Amino acid sequence: xxxxxxxxxxxxxxxxxxxxxxxxxxxxxxxxxxxxxxxxxxxxxxxxxxxxxxxxxxxxxxxxxxxxxxxxxxxxxxxxxxxxxxxxxxxxxxxxxxxxxxxxxxxxxxxxxxxxxxxxxxxxxxxxxxxxxxxxxxxxxxxxxxxxxxxxxxxxxxxxxxxxxxxxxxxxxxxxxxxxxxxxxxxxxxxxxxxxxxxxx
Ligand SMILES: Cc1cc2nc3c(=O)[nH]c(=O)nc-3n(C[C@H](O)[C@H](O)[C@H](O)COP(=O)(O)O)c2cc1C
Numbered sequence: 001x002x003x004x005x006x007x008x009x010x011x012x013x014x015x016x017x018x019x020x021x022x023x024x025x026x027x028x029x030x031x032x033x034x035x036x037x038x039x040x041x042x043x044x045x046x047x048x049x050x051x052x053x054x055x056x057x058x059x060x061x062x063x064x065x066x067x068x069x070x071x072x073x074x075x076x077x078x079x080x081x082x083x084x085x086x087x088x089x090x091x092x093x094x095x096x097x098x099x100x101x102x103x104x105x106x107x108x109x110x111x112x113x114x115x116x117x118x119x120x121x122x123x124x125x126x127x128x129x130x131x132x133x134x135x136x137x138x139x140x141x142x143x144x145x146x147x148x149x150x151x152x153x154x155x156x157x158x159x160x161x162x163x164x165x166x167x168x169x170x171x172x173x174x175x176x177x178x179x180x181x182x183x184x185x186x187x188x189x190x191x192x193x194x195x196x197x198x199x200x201x
Pocket of ligand 1: 138
């Protein structure tokens with residue numbers, strides 16, 4: 001029996017029109033569960049879980065890594081098989097709740113071997129994981145060449161040794177022809193890709 005962690009990271013999850021990456025994740029989860037009824041689904045909503053709320057600062061530096069939360073979430077990642085993340089672009093990056101989570105789990109000698117040993121010398125320690133990213137952004141792909149929340153997340157998960165499947169990006173959600181759409185309409189053209197991705201995940 002495989003274990004799948006579903007991470008919700010959109011601050012727009014409670015938007016009356018819905019959240020497109022959350023809608024994508026819910027569809028992915030539903031279809032994946034249909035195909036794999038014995039697999040366990042674990043939910044992590046970073047808008048609710050305290051792990052999403054606290055940032056690393058000069059005033060909590062020691063406690064941040066030693067209070068047990070970091071180890072708890074690293075242990076969770078070591079004990080599961082797959083991670084599916086829903087994340088929009090917020091001010092040219094992924095949401096800060098997701099950064100707070102990553103700050104807890106990106107720990108030298110726990111999720112990767114020390115990164116300053118030399119270029120290409122570090123080794124990811126989460127080789128057990130497969131990751132699917134379900135992403136969204138208001139702008140059309142390519143409008144902000146300096147910003148890619150997708151590439152940053154792909155690189156980060158690869159850095160810790162995970163196998164990252166092809167990300168799905170729902171882009172252009174805020175351009176004039178899409179802005180009035182609700183989240184179900186926003187993901188309409190991506191549904192097939194999402195369902196297809198569940199078959200090989
Ligand atoms: C505070 C805030 C900042 C945003 N920043 C960006 C941005 O930098 N680039 C972009 O393309 N879209 C940006 N957006 C638009 C969202 O990425 C877009 O609406 C996305 O579809 C919302 O996520 P959802 O998948 O939860 O619906 C921003 C939205 C909000 C609310």
